[in-house]
């Protein structure tokens with residue numbers, strides 16, 4: 001299945017179209033400071049703990065590894081099985097956008113609930129956009145979504161839930177516009193965007209060294 005955008009690239013594009021462009025065409029220029037890598041690791045640990053709460057979950061990533069193209073195919077096969085099923089990293093593609101859902105639960109009647117896991121003490125706006133882009137894609141692949149929740153951290157590694165399905169449904173027209181815009185961006189040349197406050201929100205941009213010229217200097221010095 002062909003795709004040009006992913007969930008993370010979509011979120012990056014909302015922050016800065018140049019960051020999206022760089023992430024597709026110059027990903028080697030990304031730099032993640034140690035604090036960010038630590039945050040990723042803690043996030044993965046919390047995510048693994050929450051996933052373990054779903055009995056007999058089948059993790060698509062353990063079967064398909066880095067072969068991302070295979071995720072939607074295996075997910076579709078698992079969803080064809082009768083009865084209840086829990087799937088981790090369930091893959092879907094629509095309109096050239098690929099998303100992987102942290103956990104998908106299909107009940108015996110075929111109703112689907114999806115869970116996005118974040119190691120955070122609150123539900124931030126960026127998480128709402130994260131759920132909205134996933135819903136945009138998955139809702140075009142399955143017509144049986146009855147719930148789309150964020151699972152976040154109460155501060156003691158206990159999961160809290162917030163239902164975001166109505167909000168995600170309402171955001172669909174806006175998400176569709178962004179998707180078309182980002183596909184245009186990827187067909188053009190590197191956007192000329194100055195650095196500014198947007199480089200730090202909602203996350204510190206991994207291309208800040210590139211945009212400030214520091215990475216070129218380090219490459220010349222053989223430092224990277």
Ligand code: SF4
Pocket residue numbers: 015016017018019020022193194195196198199200205206207208209211
């Ligand atoms: S550093 Fe700032 S201007 Fe450069 S790509 Fe990132 S967000 Fe955009």
